Amino acid sequence: MQGDDLGNMIYLGALGAVLVSWYVVQNHGGLSKLVRDAAAWVFIFIAVMAAIGLWGDLKHDLMPRQTVFEDQGRVELPRAEDGHYYVDLEINGRTVPFVVDTGATSVVLTQRDAARIGLDLNNLVFLTQAMTANGAVDTAPVSLDIVELGPFTDKNLPAYVNGGEMDTSLLGMTYLDRFESIQISGQKMVLER
Known part of the structure; x- marks a missing residue:
């Protein structure tokens, strides 16, 4: 992992922590709803990261070739x-x-x-x-x-x-x-x- 990648991961981790903290404070009453919503956001985050990671391979396959x-x-x-x-x-x-x-x-x-x-x-x-x-x-x-x-x-x-x-x-x-x-x-x- 290069320095820029590590910096991006730290930034995303900090941003994620802030969002989770805000969500917990806003929904302090319903723990089961909180867990269900958190699982949905984790799934969305993983899907977006996978799409970003695969874009380089997909872009090469989707671009016209010789x-x-x-x-x-x-x-x-x-x-x-x-x-x-x-x-x-x-x-x-x-x-x-x-x-x-x-x-x-x-x-x-x-x-x-x-x-x-x-x-x-x-x-x-x-x-x-x-x-x-x-x-x-x-x-x-x-x-x-x-x-x-x-x-x-x-x-x-x-x-x-x-x-x-x-x-x-x-x-x-x-x-x-x-x-x-x-x-x-x-x-x-x-x-x-």
Whole structure:
């Protein structure tokens, strides 16, 4: 549990204690009604906490995802609520989420994603730099053995591991240039080979 989570739990606990105390003082005459009402509120509290906890999983399942049309050699990416396009690639057998970035020259992995696909972070050499909106960031050149998106498989894809903090890996033009056509129409991006 992180510091913010602990602080939120303490705050919720204190708020709950105040509400229970107020309720007990208001209903000091009927103990059985008090117990029944308290049980109902505990059940409501647990249900709300479960819904909040499950929202992250449900949100991912309810959001539109990429659609692969293997017979047509096409992948469609829906536009997310934040205006970006996201795609999941299989790299060395592991699913890695990317934000499609036509303004990025290269494929850039977060350190977390790099470790997940089997790259040894301790052996990376951060000898290059990339210019970002936040300034220069050290990067380590790598080669991705196998990259798969639906029916498309690429081998030895050049990429970089970001030496700084980054939330999501970026899918830049060194990968996107492998497609014959990239179109944005309506609320979707269509990649074709």
